[in-house]
Amino acid sequence: MTLLANASSTPVDTRLGQTLAEVERIVLGKPHEVRLALACLLAGGHLLIEDIPGVGKTTLAHTLATVLGLEFQRVQGTADLLPADIVGMSVYDRTDNRFRFHPGPVFSQLLLFDELNRAPPKTQSALLEAMAEGQVSIDGQRHGLPTPFFVVATQNPLDQAGTYPLPESQLDRFMFCLSLGYPDADVERALLSAGSTAGQTDVRTILTPQPLLGLIAHVHAITARPALVAYVQALLAASRNHPQIRLGLSPRAGLALIAAARAWAVLDGRDHVLPEDVQAVFVPLTRHRLHPRADALTSGERIARLLLADTAIP
Amino acid sequence: MSTAPAAPKPAGSPRRRRGGDPLSQQPLDAVQFRLCCLTVLAALLPHATWLPLPFLLVLLALIVFRWAQRGRQTSPWPWWFHTALMLCLCAASWVAIGSISGTQGAGFLAAMLVSKLYEAERVRDARSIATFASFLVMTQFLFQTALWAMLAGLPGVIVAVSTLASLHRPQPMTGTRRERAWASLRQPLRLMLMALPLTAVLFVLFPRLESPLWGNAFGQKGGMGLSDRMEPGQLGSSALDDRTAMRVRFPDGVPPLSQRYFRGLVLWRTDGRIWTRPEMSDAPALELPAVPDRGVRHEVTLEPDAAPWLPALDRPIAAPEGLHLSLDHSLPLRRGMRELRYQVVSSPDLALQADRLPVPVRNAGLSLPADRNPRTLAYARRMRERYPDPADFARVVIAMFRNDFSYSLEPPPLGGNSVDEFLFDTQTGYCEHYASAYATLLRAGGVPARVVLGYYGGYYNSIGGYLVVRRSDAHAWVEYWLEDRGWIRADPTSMVAPERIDRSAGAVGIDSLAGLRRGSLMNWLWTRWDYMELRWNDWVVNFQAIDQSRMLQSLSRWLPQTPRLPGLLLAIAVIAIVAFVAWKLRGQAPRRRDADPLAAWLQRLRAMLSAAGVSSHPSEPVSVLVARASAAYPEHAPLLGRLARRYQAARYATVESRPARLPLAQLRLKLWQSRLERFLRLRRRTVNDSPQGSPP
Structure with missing residues (x-):
């Protein structure tokens, strides 16, 4: 409801508008998800796209990287993927008679980690430090990652064979968990008639990293008045008291919620956050953080919607 | 009101718990108890004017003792203590005030309120104390209605409401000491402000009784400015009484000082010492003089209990509506009447009964007890023989006071032959002595004479444009009758103390307050205070049934005169009530408008x-x-x-x-x-x- 109402409004920054338009040109029929993905990156968060194979997860990540002009690396999650394959390793150099560090694919501005839940847990947790702190430690040495640094990971639903569920601590590192879902019938017809990889090659780069960093700084300066903070807190408290939830939302989730709502407000062309913004980002932000009780027979997403519907705006 | 100890209720009684507020059963904490003591003190404050001092001191001591005692121990007093205390206070009220019922019962109520402190153990007791205290404050209006009385009652009401509010607060207030004090003061003030419109409407519209419920609403203890008798040493006490007796408005300008004699009662009968008024002189005047063109119109606002009759500028020629001029042109007050504001027309140089004096009146004006004041009688006869013309005689006798006599508000006490003693021994006194002596001399000399009690002088309040007459302005003078000239006013006091007449009582010596009043700041303040008091009397105290009906009548003149008027008014009232209820019910959810x-x-x-x-x-x-x-x-x-x-x-x-x-x-x-x-x-x-x- 709210989402539709807001998706049609115009962004304040024309570059943001062009960015959105360009991504939507490639990822057909998913304007809201595209907008959420961009909001996630503007808020400085990492993005998890969870869906069945073949609905355009990778396409979305790839297109975002290209349009934002980010240095892009890609890792495919497999069962034998080692941590060193991601963060890099020190290799002995005969000519210099010393070890030299060979950075892995994590040393990029946008890391696309395809099928993250197919990688073994050790490899998954290697990503943890990189995502949380923007640096990696190898052989006792710390190596800073470039800025901005985004991780866009995709994963298949857990009921697929041969997957390792992500630990909760790592799930919490992802700001959003998006689900693309099947396209509408019209969109799908258009997509089928255009061909499978249409437009992939001619994606235009709209933004460069420097203005993107400026936009991220701008997002942090957006006003969130006490009344809004009170609303966010009420949502957090409601999640902790809900009978069907095993584990409520953490304060870090609350911080992420405000940051994401700020980014959404920027995309809406405002300098202050409204409860509508919080509601728009609440479900993707919490569906992977809310863990239902074992006997609840429900999903995080449904509980997130229930929380929204039950919590009064103060 | 029960002074029986609060019997511990069975704790498990479900009916009681469901019906009552759980807060009311909680024990009183120290702060709440002190608030109760303060409430009682504030409620006693307005009664301090009339309660006998020893009685008041006993009550204060009881409060102080209870305050100190409860700090030490908290166990309740035994039942026999309450009974004994109540009986003692009952007896004390009886002894000190004379009654425990009627209007005097307010003193007994005060005592019971104080005794209630001794059984205050729970919030419930404290609440009843606060409610009771606000009632006690109101009972003061049985005795006094002045503006200051209302102001003296305000602290009692404010403290009582504040205490009640704090007793209904589930949690103690937070914040600094000052914030809490301000909050606890602001709430009663706000409540009182909110109640003002309703109070005003009820004040104006609530049906008033034609006469007060308690007989004479203003008890006899108030201290009369003047009574209907005169004896030596009586007015002296009121010469120090600085309270206002009446205020007089002259729409056509204030008359000169020499004419500002306000005629009260005329005293005819004397036993040689005391002058009184026979019943017959209350009879209506037989012949009313034709009202001359240039009468002095004036409106008098009499303070309650200032006089048992209605003073008017000498000499009134037309009585206020509903009253009659008596035979000797005074305005006696009928029993049960409370005419406190009235309009009179006077004519200062009206000749009364100039052509003839009826025989009974003449006899009354000459009668003297034969066995009293022999020296005076002899002296008067001698003088009359020397001056056979009554006018000469009167002039010579009054001139006698110019020599050897002195004016004093503290003359030596006089015995049975008071006129003799005054004329020939002490030769010191004030208006009463002079009036009494002069009238006796005139009568003994065969000239009909009588004493007039009233007020003289007054102070002009330029703010309000009216004359203030204080009780200390009480005066007595003489009227004697001459053939063809009628009754003539003569003021023997002016012979001995012209300054007493030139200015007024305050000018003479010992009245220190009046002396201070002439200081400019005091004068300034006093003038304004008196004006406020007049307004208070005009608008509040004197608003009576007759004003109410008059006001409603004048209001009805503005309304359309249709036969449907009652229905229309009813419809308006119904709509107003429905609108009010709808307004109260709008938005069922609890809301905190102040907060957000x-x-x-x-x-x-x-x-x-x-x-x-x-x-x-x-x-x-x-x-x-x-x-x-x-x-x-x-x-x-x-x-x-x-x-x-x-x-x-x-x-x-x-x-x-x-x-x-x-x-x-x-x-x-x-x-x-x-x-x-x-x-x-x-x-x-x-x-x-x-x-x-x-x-x-």
């Missing part, structure tokens, strides 16, 4: 839209709500959008501003309008459709 006016505004908007068929949930943002409402009422979409944007800006925007004015009335009106239109359209369509829809 914007939230209250949103609440009202939700309620309004819900009434218009667009229901909402508190979790729904205002933009969504407004979008749905706009879909239902497209014609009001711009207004709805504007309201929503203003609300969002006030609550969430970057620039923190005072909440913008968010007018809902317009929306309310438009929504009603739309719904009405729709309803009518629907009706019309139904009406139009029905012939087609009905089978042929």
Whole structure:
């Protein structure tokens, strides 16, 4: 409801508008998800796209990287993927008679980690430090990652064979968990008639990293008045008291919620956050953080919607 | 009021717990108990003017003792203590005040309130103390109605309401000491302000009794300015009484000082010492003089209990409405009457009974006890023989006072032959002595004479434009009768103390307050205070049944004179009540408007839209709500959008501003309008459709 109402409004920054338009040109029929993905990156968060194979997860990540002009690396999650394959390793150099560090694919501005839940847990947790702190430690040495640094990971639903569920601590590192879902019938017809990889090659780069960093700084300066903070807190408290939830939302989730709502407000062309913004980002932000009780027979997403519907705006 | 100890109620009694407020059973803490003591003290304050001092001191001692005692031990007193205390206080009230019922019963009530402190153990007791204390404050109006009395009662009411409020507060107040004090003071003040309109309406409209419920509303203990008798040493005490006796307005200008004799009662009968008034002189005047063209019109506002009759400028020629002039041109007050403001016309140089004096009147004006004051009688006869002309005789006798006599407010006491002693021994006194002696001399010399009691002088209040006459301005003078000239006013006091007459009582010596009053600041303050007091008397104290009916009559003149008027008034009243109830019931959800006016505004908007068929949930943002409402009422979409944007800006925007004015009335009106239109359209369509829809 709210989402539709807001998706049609115009962004304040024309570059943001062009960015959105360009991504939507490639990822057909998913304007809201595209907008959420961009909001996630503007808020400085990492993005998890969870869906069945073949609905355009990778396409979305790839297109975002290209349009934002980010240095892009890609890792495919497999069962034998080692941590060193991601963060890099020190290799002995005969000519210099010393070890030299060979950075892995994590040393990029946008890391696309395809099928993250197919990688073994050790490899998954290697990503943890990189995502949380923007640096990696190898052989006792710390190596800073470039800025901005985004991780866009995709994963298949857990009921697929041969997957390792992500630990909760790592799930919490992802700001959003998006689900693309099947396209509408019209969109799908258009997509089928255009061909499978249409437009992939001619994606235009709209933004460069420097203005993107400026936009991220701008997002942090957006006003969130006490009344809004009170609303966010009420949502957090409601999640902790809900009978069907095993584990409520953490304060870090609350911080992420405000940051994401700020980014959404920027995309809406405002300098202050409204409860509508919080509601728009609440479900993707919490569906992977809310863990239902074992006997609840429900999903995080449904509980997130229930929380929204039950919590009064103060 | 029960002084029996608060018997411990069975704790498990479910009926009691369900019915009562659980707070009321809690024990009193120290602060609450001290508040109770303060409440009782403040309630006693206005009664301090009339309660006997020893009695008051006993009550104060009881309060202080209880205050100190409860700090040490908290176990309740045994039942026999309460009984004994009540009996003792009952006896004390009886002894000190003389009665424990009637208006004097207020003293007994005060004592019972103090004794109630001794059984205050729970919040419930304290609440009854506070309620009782505010009643006690009100009982002071049985005795006094002056402006200062109302002001003296204010602390009692404020403290009582504040105590009651604190006794209903589930949690103690937070904040600094000053904040708490201010909050506990602000609440009763706000409540009293809120009650003011209703009080004013009831004051004006509530039916008044023609006469007060308690007989003479103003008890006899108030201390008369003047009584209806005169004996040596009586006026001396009132010479120090600085209270206002009456205020007089002269619409045509204040007469000169030499004419400002305010005639009260005329005293005819004397036993040689005391002058009194025979009943017969209350008879109506037989012949009323034709009202001359240039009478002095004036309006007198008499302070309660200032005199048992109505003073008027000498000599009144037309009585106020409903009264009659007596035989000797005074205005006696009928029993049970409370005429406190009246208009009189006077003529200072009116000749009374100039042509002839009826024999009984002449006899009354000459009668003297033969066995009293022998020296005076002999002296008067001698003088009359020397001056056979009555006019000469009167002039010579009054001139006698010019030599050897002195004026004093503290003369030596006189015995049975008071006139003899005064004339030949002490030769010191004030107006009473001189008037009494002069009248006796005249009568003994065969000239009909009588004593007039009243007021003289007065102080002109330039702020209010009226004359203030104080009780210390009480005066006595003499009237004697001459053939062809009638009754003539003679003031022997002016012979001995011209300054007493030139200025007024205050000018003479010992009246230190009056002396101070001439200081400019005191004068300034006093003038204004007196003016306020006059207004208070005019508008509040003297607002009586007759004023009420007069006011309602003049009001009815403005109303349209139609036979439907009662129905119209009834309809207006019903509409007003319905509107009030609807206003009270609007928005059922609990709201804290003080805490968050914007939230209250949103609440009202939700309620309004819900009434218009667009229901909402508190979790729904205002933009969504407004979008749905706009879909239902497209014609009001711009207004709805504007309201929503203003609300969002006030609550969430970057620039923190005072909440913008968010007018809902317009929306309310438009929504009603739309719904009405729709309803009518629907009706019309139904009406139009029905012939087609009905089978042929």
